[in-house]
Amino acid sequence: MKFIASFDIGTTNVKGLLVNRDGGLSYEHNVPLALRQEPQRIEQEPGQWFQAVAAIAAEWFRGGVHPQEIGLISFSGQMQDCIPVGGKMEALRPAILYSDSRAGEEAARIIEELGADSIRQAVENRMDGTLTFPKILWLHRHERELYNQTVSFLISSKDYVIAQLTGRFVTDPTSASTTGCMNIRTRSWTQEWFRRLGLDSGKMPAILRADEIAGTVHAAAARQTGFAEGTPVLCGIGDAGAATLGAGVYRPEELYAYIGTTGWIASAAARPADSGTGIFNLAYVEPGRYINIAPLMNAGNAHQWALELFCGEASEGSSPYDEMERLIGAADRRSSEVIFLPYLNGERCPVQDEHASGCYIGIRPSTSRQDMAAAVLEGVALAMKQMLGLGAREAAPGRLTLIGGGAGSRVWCQIIADIFQTEVSVPSESQFLPCLGAALLGFRQAGWGGEYQDLTGLLRTARQCEVFSPDPAIAEHYQGKFEKFLKLYPALRPVF
Known part of the structure; x- marks a missing residue:
C-alpha cells in the first residue's frame, strides 16, 4: 500500500x-x-x-x-x-x-x-x-x-x-x-x-x-x-474529531481553534465539561477521551457575507478574496470604534439564541468600508475570545494553533493574534489538516504507526508553521472593544 x-x-x-x-x-x-x-x-x-x-x-x-x-x-x-x-x-x-x-x-x-x-x-x-x-x-x-x-x-x-x-x-x-x-x-x-x-x-x-x-x-x-x-x-470521524487529530491535539488541555464555514475553539479532555456554559462535548477517537468544544455558528460564513457585500465586484486581475484582504489591510484598526456582532445564523456558544442576528454598533459619518469589513472579522475573533472563559482556561494560551480555511486569510490571523494578544501558529496547508486527521485513523490498519499520542506528536514537530505575533500597541484598544462586545448581546437580546 x-x-x-x-x-x-x-x-x-x-x-x-x-x-x-x-x-x-x-x-x-x-x-x-x-x-x-x-x-x-x-x-x-x-x-x-x-x-x-x-x-x-x-x-x-x-x-x-x-x-x-x-x-x-x-x-x-x-x-x-x-x-x-x-x-x-x-x-x-x-x-x-x-x-x-x-x-x-x-x-x-x-x-x-x-x-x-x-x-x-x-x-x-x-x-x-x-x-x-x-x-x-x-x-x-x-x-x-x-x-x-x-x-x-x-x-x-x-x-x-x-x-x-x-x-x-x-x-x-x-x-x-x-x-x-x-x-x-x-x-x-x-x-x-x-x-x-x-x-x-x-x-x-x-x-x-x-x-x-x-x-x-x-x-x-x-x-x-x-x-x-x-x-x-x-x-472515519466527524469533522471536529478529524480537525483535532490534524491539529496534533490529543493530550488533555491541549487547545486549538478552527475556522471553517462555522468554527470552534476546542481542547482534548479526560472528562466532559459543563454543558450549561454552552460548551459541547464530543466522544474522541478512543474510549475515555473527549473533546470539549465551544462552537461558533458564525465564522467563515461571516467572512463570505462580508466579501460578497464589500468586494462582490473585484477589480480586473484580482479575486474578491484578494480584494477583501487589501480592503481590511487598509483599515485603521487602532482607532475604529465599529463593533460587529457576528450572529448571522443565530448562535450556540457563548450566546445560546437562535433568534440573535448580526448587527453593527458604533457607525459614524467617518466610518469607512474598510472599517466595516474589518469589524466583521474582528467580531468573530471577539466571540472566540469570549469562549475562552467558559471552561477551565481563563486566559489566552501562550500560542494558539489556528486551522481551517479561515486561517488562509493572513489579515484575519493577525487580527486574532492582536485580539488574543498571543502568538497564532498556522500550520502549512491548514485547510487540509482534517483530511490528515482522518488519514491518521488508518495508520494502525496500514501498519504505519501505533498510538495516537505518538502520531499527533509527530505531526506537531514535523509540520511547518507561520507565526503571527501580537501588536502590543493595539492591545488596550482591543481590550476596550472586547469589554463593549460582552455588553452588547445582553442589551440587544430583547430586540432579537
Missing part, C-alpha cells in the same frame, strides 16, 4: 488528498458544493457529496495514480445532520444540516418528555433544535410518509458516502455525539428515549470506532469512482 485516500466533506466543498506513511500530502483536490438556505432552514443534496468524491478520485487516476496503490479510504465530514436514506441507498430528501434550527419545538418536547437533567447526564450536551434527534422527530411529525420510508437516518456527510461505497449504514462516536441521543460514556443509542417519543431506534446507524473498517468498496461503487473493488473503507 502506497497511499491512504482521505476526504473531508464539509458544507462548502469536499477536499481530498493522498497521504503516505510519512504523513506527506499529495494530489490535493477541492470540489465546491451548493447549499440551500432559508430562514432557520439549511439543506444540501447528499448526492453531490458522492459525486465530488468520485470527481476527486478521477483526477487522481488521470494524474497517474493506480487504484491498487490506494490501500485504504478514510473520511471526515460535517456532523449533526439528518440524512434520511431509503432501502436502495438513496437519499429520500435533501439533508437537514447542522446549522438548521427548524426543530426548536421538537427539542422542547424532548426536554419535557425526558427531563433536562436526564438528557444532560446521558449525552452531556444541552438539547436544542439543531441536533439530529429533534430533526428526526420533526420529520416524524411533518413528513411522516418519508419517515416511514427511511431505513436509516445518517448523521454525517461522510456516513452517506460510506453507505454508497460499502452498502453499510454506520457512524462514529464523535458524529453520534452531535445527535442528542447517544450516551457519551457507553457510546450507544439511548433506545428507551426513541420508544417514549414514538420513534424507531432501529433506523439509527451502527456506531463503530472511527478507526474500524466499515466495509469494502463494492462492485457498483468501484465502477462509479474508479477505486479498486474490495478496497477497505474506514468508518
Whole structure:
C-alpha cells in the first residue's frame, strides 16, 4: 500500500488528498458544493457529496495514480445532520444540516418528555433544535410518509458516502455525539428515549470506532469512482474529531481553534465539561477521551457575507478574496470604534439564541468600508475570545494553533493574534489538516504507526508553521472593544 485516500466533506466543498506513511500530502483536490438556505432552514443534496468524491478520485487516476496503490479510504465530514436514506441507498430528501434550527419545538418536547437533567447526564450536551434527534422527530411529525420510508437516518456527510461505497449504514462516536441521543460514556443509542417519543431506534446507524473498517468498496461503487473493488473503507470521524487529530491535539488541555464555514475553539479532555456554559462535548477517537468544544455558528460564513457585500465586484486581475484582504489591510484598526456582532445564523456558544442576528454598533459619518469589513472579522475573533472563559482556561494560551480555511486569510490571523494578544501558529496547508486527521485513523490498519499520542506528536514537530505575533500597541484598544462586545448581546437580546 502506497497511499491512504482521505476526504473531508464539509458544507462548502469536499477536499481530498493522498497521504503516505510519512504523513506527506499529495494530489490535493477541492470540489465546491451548493447549499440551500432559508430562514432557520439549511439543506444540501447528499448526492453531490458522492459525486465530488468520485470527481476527486478521477483526477487522481488521470494524474497517474493506480487504484491498487490506494490501500485504504478514510473520511471526515460535517456532523449533526439528518440524512434520511431509503432501502436502495438513496437519499429520500435533501439533508437537514447542522446549522438548521427548524426543530426548536421538537427539542422542547424532548426536554419535557425526558427531563433536562436526564438528557444532560446521558449525552452531556444541552438539547436544542439543531441536533439530529429533534430533526428526526420533526420529520416524524411533518413528513411522516418519508419517515416511514427511511431505513436509516445518517448523521454525517461522510456516513452517506460510506453507505454508497460499502452498502453499510454506520457512524462514529464523535458524529453520534452531535445527535442528542447517544450516551457519551457507553457510546450507544439511548433506545428507551426513541420508544417514549414514538420513534424507531432501529433506523439509527451502527456506531463503530472511527478507526474500524466499515466495509469494502463494492462492485457498483468501484465502477462509479474508479477505486479498486474490495478496497477497505474506514468508518472515519466527524469533522471536529478529524480537525483535532490534524491539529496534533490529543493530550488533555491541549487547545486549538478552527475556522471553517462555522468554527470552534476546542481542547482534548479526560472528562466532559459543563454543558450549561454552552460548551459541547464530543466522544474522541478512543474510549475515555473527549473533546470539549465551544462552537461558533458564525465564522467563515461571516467572512463570505462580508466579501460578497464589500468586494462582490473585484477589480480586473484580482479575486474578491484578494480584494477583501487589501480592503481590511487598509483599515485603521487602532482607532475604529465599529463593533460587529457576528450572529448571522443565530448562535450556540457563548450566546445560546437562535433568534440573535448580526448587527453593527458604533457607525459614524467617518466610518469607512474598510472599517466595516474589518469589524466583521474582528467580531468573530471577539466571540472566540469570549469562549475562552467558559471552561477551565481563563486566559489566552501562550500560542494558539489556528486551522481551517479561515486561517488562509493572513489579515484575519493577525487580527486574532492582536485580539488574543498571543502568538497564532498556522500550520502549512491548514485547510487540509482534517483530511490528515482522518488519514491518521488508518495508520494502525496500514501498519504505519501505533498510538495516537505518538502520531499527533509527530505531526506537531514535523509540520511547518507561520507565526503571527501580537501588536502590543493595539492591545488596550482591543481590550476596550472586547469589554463593549460582552455588553452588547445582553442589551440587544430583547430586540432579537
